[in-house]
Amino acid sequence: MADQAGFDVPPTSIAALQALAIASRRGEAHSPRLTAGALKLLEQLLAAPEPAANLSISALAAQHGVNASSLTRLAHALELSGFKALQALFRADATNAAFFSTRAERLLDLGQVPNGNRAPGQQQALWQEEMRNLSRTAEGxxxxxxxxxxxxxxxxxxxxxxxxxxxxxxxxxxxxxxxxxxxxxxxxxxxxxxxxxxxxxxxxxxxxxxxxxxxxxxxxxxxxxxxxxxxxxxxxxxxxxxxxxxxxxxxxxxxxxxxxxxxxxxxxxxxxxxxxxxxxxxxxxxxxxxxxxxxxxxxxxxxxx
The missing domain is CATH 3.40.50.10490 (Glucose-6-phosphate isomerase like protein; domain 1)
Structure with missing residues (x-):
């Protein structure tokens, strides 16, 4: 159900999860109490939803350089029953017909897309990730x-x-x-x-x-x-x-x-x-x-x- 600030807690969709992440980043009242590490992990999951929808908890944790328990604690901090409930939100989103527009909105809202007003290093974000994609493809x-x-x-x-x-x-x-x-x-x-x-x-x-x-x-x-x-x-x-x-x-x-x-x-x-x-x-x-x-x-x- 929605709390006083209008948030869905626990979140029932990726859009609601995204709103919680943004509110938490801004420090808004009634937003989830997430540690800096938990908030960073949540934003990483939202920026790359496909692995979050498909990988096991251990594989997803390894990809993000955290312990599997960190994903479970994140789910509980969002008042979800556990990792499976959190992953279910990403899986439901993956079947949404608005796949690309949802991704674009999420990246923009979370500040994941570089623009001319940001530090020069962020202009290389796409290039660096593509290099990682090539490396992961060759290594795997x-x-x-x-x-x-x-x-x-x-x-x-x-x-x-x-x-x-x-x-x-x-x-x-x-x-x-x-x-x-x-x-x-x-x-x-x-x-x-x-x-x-x-x-x-x-x-x-x-x-x-x-x-x-x-x-x-x-x-x-x-x-x-x-x-x-x-x-x-x-x-x-x-x-x-x-x-x-x-x-x-x-x-x-x-x-x-x-x-x-x-x-x-x-x-x-x-x-x-x-x-x-x-x-x-x-x-x-x-x-x-x-x-x-x-x-x-x-x-x-x-x-x-």
Whole structure:
């Protein structure tokens, strides 16, 4: 219920949790009594809600450099029953259709977005976080999974690559350069409503590469599910181990996408795709060179600039 200041205590939504954090930072009357460390932890959780929604208490604590008990104490200070109740707020927010606008509002309200009036060092916040995203992606990459993914790209009869909305850029990039290395690569772009017709061709021996970031696009997930039902194999490229695509296959490559940005940071996805293409080319060896030369000869013949 709301207290005298109009706060929801305990909070029943991320918006209410955000309001409590702002009130606590300002020292407003009737705001939650949070220690400096607890307030900092709460603001960090709000600035990066995806891990808070999906990681275990121990993993989330390790990510923020605190003990798991700190998360439990924070939940109790907010008059929640415990960590699971706190995490439930983030999970509910992750399924909200207003995912990006909510994130933008939260970052602005919490002062997480650099602007021209702030110290010069804060202008590098996005850059520094993207560097951390790249490092986390490289450090967390499973060499065996990368090898199996490359072999799947090589050995599959056909490769369908699907990624909608922001992920379409990565899907196009992968499809274009994979087409230099092998034949029968198809980019699923939804033009003309051809998704169902394309999926109908898939069968055992084929591979679908599904690229989807939270909040995941239903079309991409449905296409991958249909492909699996018809016997195809799925390679998932996503930013969370708990993503729906990741739950559908044992072949998943993760690209870290965290930080104070209104939308999903995409730099690590492209680096991950570059690693995958490079590994595939190395596995193919001389075949890759021959295939690239054939593609270049065709480009020259058609005088494509």
């Amino acid at each position: 990459l499973d060499d065996d999974a990368l090898f199996r993914a490359a072999r799947a790209l090589i050995e599959s009869r056909r490769v369908h690559i699907v990624g909608q909305r922001a992920c379409f850029a990565g899907a196009h990039y992968l499809a274009y350069y994979l087409g230099y290395l092998r034949s029968d690569v198809r980019l699923i772009d939804s033009l003309g409503g051809i998704n169902l017709e394309s999926a109908r061709e898939l069968a055992a021996g084929d591979l679908v590469v599904g690229i989807s970031y939270r909040p995941e696009t239903r079309v991409s997930v449905d296409y991958c599910q249909q492909a699996l039902e018809q016997g195809a194999t799925l390679l998932a490229l996503t930013n969370h181990a708990s993503a729906r695509l990741a739950s559908m296959t044992d072949l998943t490559l993760l690209a870290s996408a965290e930080g104070p940005f209104f939308f999903n940071p995409m730099s690590s996805l492209f680096v991950l795709i570059e690693m995958l293409l490079s590994h595939t080319a190395h596995e193919l060896g001389g075949e890759a060179v021959a295939s690239i030369r054939r593609r270049e000869a065709l480009i020259a013949r058609w005088q494509i600039e």
